[in-house]
Amino acid sequence: MVGDCALTVEPAGLYVHVPFCRSKCRYCGFYSVPTAGWDGTGVPSRISPRLGAPPNAMHRVWEPYTGRLVAAMLRELDRYEGVQFRTAYVGGGSPTALPPEQLLGLARRIAERLEQVEEFTVECNPGQVDAELLADLRRAGVNRLSFGAQSFRAAELELLGRRHTVEEIGRAVELARRAGFDNVGLDLIFAIPDSTLADWQYSVEAAIGLDVQHISAYSLSFEPGTVFDVWRRNGRLAPVDEELDRAMYEWVIDRLGQVGLPQYEISNFARPGFGCRHNLGYWANRPYVGIGPGAASYWQGDRVTHDSNMEWYMAAVESGQKIPGAVERLGWEDRICETAVLSLRTRAGIDLAAFEHKTGCDLLRTFAATIRRYCDLGLMEITGCAVRLTEQALPIADSILCDFAALE
Amino acid sequence: MDIQHIRNFSIIAHIDHGKSTLADRMLELTGTITAREAKDQILDSMDIERERGITIKASGVTMEYEYAGEGYMLNLIDTPGHVDFHYEVSRALTACEGALLVVDASQGIQAQTLANAYLATEAGAEILGVINKVDLAAAQPDLVAEEIEHVLGIRKNECFRISAKTGMGVRELLDAVCELLPPPADRSEEPLRALIYDSHYDDYRGVICYVRVVSGSLKPRQKIRLMRLGSTYQITELGKFRPDMRPVEQLGTGEVGYVIANIRNLGDVRIGDTITDDARPAPDPLKGYQPPMQMVFSDFYPGNNTEYPRLRAAFERLALNDASFSFVPQNSQALGFGFRCGFLGLLHMEIIQERLERENDIDVVQTAPTVSYEVLMSDGTVQRIDSPSELPDRTKVEEIREPFVRLEIITTTDTIGGVMTLAESRRCKLVKTDYLNPTRVMLDYKAPLAEIVYDFYDQIKGISHGYATMNYEFTGFEAGDLVKIDILVNHTPVEALSLIVHRSNAEARGRKLIIKLRRAIPRHQFEIPLQVAIGGKIIARETIKAYRKDVTAKLYGGDITRKMKVLKKQKEGKKRMKSVGSVEIPQEAFMSILDTSD
Known part of the structure; x- marks a missing residue:
């Protein structure tokens, strides 16, 4: 019951990490390299938030470099021949920072490779799409778009360092619809320094007004190494x-619950049936393969994180070597704990039968004392066949989840 | 040696009034040690004593001296100088026929000197007044002589004026010891009775007993009996401190020395016990010392739970040569296993803690000191309780009585106002004011011990710019408006934090504690009320707000490894906490609340 055979039959996800952005947003801690202002030689490493406007002409300069990387990523994908992926997700960074023909090439190759894909998402910057690109992506087999809208307040976009306007968000969603996408998501950020509840309500209402199928709402966090983190430490931001x-x-x-976009995960809301299947795979602790520099995989019981150095990555792939990075072999206990922690992030909670099937142990027995204590405190509930956090537990979920991070 | 030529005496003095320097000069003058050998304060064998400039443990040295053409054996039995060591002073004095009362010529009589002088008088010792440091520019020997006469009734012209530092007047003082102090009573024909006035443990030789032979004599290989338990031993070595241990062939009546008899069990030897001859035992033991009155109690917990057995072993050793210290196992919900310890006073407690850490290298957490109470039950019986948790059910308690002391404070006339204000705020009642001279005054108070046991001494030292000295003496238990306050964390009482206090102080003391708790307990997923209650009634409340937001916004494929590590660490942190009413309290928080050193 417990063992690698259980893993191999589980549906797997494919994640492709495009480590480029037009410019680095001030809050973003993900690995990416800003391409604006870069002459295309060597590996850009310095992150500068104050680069000039990115003329599309810039594409030409670094095309050879991104082309080589895309080719390397596709070669890495070849290593998983025979694996059936049920979902695919191209994220970043900013996939739309790639020259359109390269992004399309990548999307087409992935789609060819994944015949029976249920959900194929590409993350897009609302300021970097046009009707043609979206139509081509749709034709290539992409069936879901996720736009990094973040805010509908111009001042907030400016502070965040976003390179698109409020108007471009609405335009992008409209273009997506016209291109035939019926599954579109928007990302929003709240708790932006100096913003008020009214500002947040304005952005959310605007997003609702665009009639999308999915909204992610993220509380801003100050990630180490970001401009925001520096600004907070030197007092420029609170x-x-x-x-x-x-x-x-x-x-x-x-x-969002009132308007038919109920919460299905800590930060995610969707019309019924439109929850992001790829991400649900993470929270169900299913296997996934991450392609690209800095990407992470959970594959055959290992958690693997590629080193983010692009040159090393490309050199390793091109020469057929092992890609440098960190490998962690998960034990029986890790699998139990990670499954519990990840599942508890969803509103559905931990399905008792699925948990037992996956881990071979009885959740209610394994975490008996913890579950009882949190039920008594009104922070957890047992609903039919699942254990989940109550609504009042959501804002403080980490302080509860940590009790599931290791066995008693 | 002929018993008429033996003199047993002690030096009693306030800290820094020169007792140890005087002892050094005497050792030199009598040739017991050479000046080159003379380490400063040779009698104090423990580091801690030398550092604090106080003598903790009594010890005895035998000196040979010639006076008026005749040889004398002088046994100097050292005494501790501090207020808390009445008991040790009194037991040293029991082994003596005389005492030298040393007073600093510039500082005059201090409260504790006075208390020790009373003890010497009670023990029947002859007292010689000695004014030391007369060579200093600030010396006022005439004024001090008047004080001594005024307070102790020793005539001012009979006081010896010396400088222990330069040696001036010390020879005359030794002459006076031979001439004026009485010899021991001659009981050499009676059965052996030797008083154990001190002891220490040697890893190789077992217990070393410090004895004063009161009647009969001790000889090597003699079979002896400890009268308290009736246990018997054979003497393996007999000797004197000169000042190092030197074996002798006999210790006769009136003499002072040590006995080694292969005693391995620490518990067999009690200070105050009588040694007799197993073949020809004395009918009765010597009148032992009064058991020490332990008035101050505090809990000691090992800083690390695994050190509990070592802590126990360390306490056993300390108790061996400190009969005034006691310890019983204690199990606290908050801190785990430890010991409730009884002390004579606050300094005594501090010294035990330091000796624990220094001699045994054990880190300890020590709770704020409390006093002992008497409880009159509804059925008329009286119970003694040493901890608030022992207080019986309220409905069965008729009254709670607290220990009162006679408190003497000597201070300068210009700081008297501040000292009196402090004393009044601590429920002390002024009994008498006595001007020792135009600049110095002695205040005599009736005071509840609980009020002075904590930081009172530090406070009067501050108010008087370090000048004031104090001494207290237990007088008895008296009923008061005392209440037990309970501290409730999330509606659950935390026994370790309960206090017995006077009703007038209840709210202030309780609030101080919950404010400290509020700072020490991390926020939880729910609001935590912290309450102070008397009986069932809440008299103060503080609140620890709940976490409002603690959730990772994004957790996708690339975040899992890092996030799991963070969560595991968060859980590890929780593991080190004690759970009280579903509130996780870090042990360090308890320690910071209970620890007195803040």
């Missing part, structure tokens, strides 16, 4: 008050 952060979070849960 995180919003914890109470306001919580109020914004509780409000969005309520509001």
Whole structure:
């Protein structure tokens, strides 16, 4: 029951990491290299938030380099021949920072490779799409788009360092619809320094007004190494008050629920049936393969994270070597704990039967004392065949999840 | 040696009034040690004593001296100088016929000197007044002589004026010891009775007993009996401190020395016990010392739970040569296993803690000191309780009585106002004011021990710019408006934090504690009320706010490894906590609340 055979029959996800952005957003801790202002020689490493506007002409300069990387990623994908992926997700970075023909090439090759893919998402910057690109992506087999909208307040976009306008968000969603996408998501950020509850409500209402199928609402976090983190430490920015952060979070849960976008994960909301299947795979602790520099995989019981150095990555792939990175072999206990922690992030919670099937142990027995204590505190509930966090537990979920991070 | 030529005496003095320097000069003058050998304060064998400038343990040295053409054996039995060591002073004095009362010529009589002088008088010792440091520019020997006469009734012209530092007047003082102090009573024909006035443990030789032979004599290989338990031993070595241990062939009546008899069990030897001859035992033991009155109690917990057995072993050793210290196992919900320890006073407690850490290298957490109470039950019986947790059910308690002391404070006339204000705020009642001279005054108070046991001494030292000295003496238990306050964390009482206090202080003391708790307990997923209660009634409340937001916004494929590590660490942190009413309290937080050193 427990063993690698259980893993191999589980549906797997494919993640492709495009480690480029037009420019680095000030809050973003993901690995990416800003291409604006880069002459295309060597590996850009310095992150500068104050680069000039990116003329499309810039594409030409670094085309050979990104082309080589895309080719390397596709070669890495070849290593998984015979594996059936059920979902695919191209993220970043910013996939739309690639020259359109390279992005399309990547999408087509992935689609060819994945005959029976259920969901194929590409992350897009609303300022970097046009009707032609979206139509081509749709034709290539992409069936879901996720736009990094972040805010509908111009001042907030400016502060975040986003390179698109409020108007471009609406335009992008409209173009997507016309291109035949019926599964579109928007990412929003709340608890932006200096923003008010009213600002947040404005952005959420605007997103609702675009009639999308999926909204992600992320509380801003100050990731190490970001401009925001530096600004916070030197006093230029102050995180919003914890109470306001919580109020914004509780409000969005309520509001999106009212308009038919119920919460299905800590930060994710969707029309029924439109939850992101690829991401649901992470929270169900299913296997996935990450392609590209800095990408992470959970494959055959190992958690593998590629080193983010692009040159090393490309050299390793091109010469057929092992890609440098960190490998962690998960034990029996890790699998139990990770499954519990990840599943608890979803509103559905931990399905008791699925948990036992996957880990070979009885959740209610394994975490008996913890579950009882949190049920008594009104922070967890047992609903039919699952254990989940209650609504009031969501804003403080980490303080509860940590009790599931190791066995008693 | 002929018993008429033996003199047993002690030096009693306030800290820094020169007792140890005087002892050094005497050792030199009598040739017991050479000046080159003379390490400063040779009698104090423990580092800690030398550092603090106080003598903790009594020890005895035998010196040979010639006076008026005749040889004398002088046994100097050292005494501790501090207020907390009444008991040790009194037991040293029991082994003596005389005492030298040393007073600093510039500082005059201090409260503790006075208390020790009373003890010497009670023990029947002859007292010689000695004014030391007369060579200093600030010396006022005439004024001090008047004080001594005024307070102790020793005539001012009979006081010896010396400088222990330069040796001036010390020879005359030794002459006076031979001439004026009485010899021991001659009981050499009676059965052996030797008083154990001190002891220490040697890893190789077992227990070493410090004895004063009161009647009969001790000889090597003699079979002896300890009268308290009736246990018997054979003497393997007999000797004197000169000042190092030197074997002798006999210790006769009136003499002072040590006995080694292969005693391995620490518990067999009690200070105050009588050694007799197993073949010809004395009918009765010597009148032992009064058991020490332990008035101050505090819990000691090992900083690390695995050190509990070592802590126990260390306490056993300390108790061996400190009969005034006691310890019983204690199990606290908050801190795990430890010991409730009884002390004579606050300094005594501090010294035990330091000796524990220094001699045994054990890190300990020590709770704030409390006093002992008497409880009159509804059925008329009286119970003694040493900890608030022992307080019986309220409905069965008729009254709670607390220990009172006679408190003497000597201070300068210009700081008297501040000292009196402090004393009044601590429920002390002024009994008498006595001007020792135009600049110095002695205040005599009736005071509840609980009020002075904590930081009172530090405070009067501050108010008087270090000048004031104090001494207290237990007088009895008296009923008071005392209440037990409970500290409730999330509606659950935390026994380790309960206190017995006077009703007038209840709210202030309780609030101080919950404010400290509020700072020490991390926020939880829910609001935590911290309450102070008397009986069932809440008299103060503080609140630890709940976490409002603690959730990772993004957790996707690339975030899992890192996030799991963070969560595991968060859980590890929780593991080190104690759970009280579903509230996780870090042990360090308890320690910071209970620890007195803040």
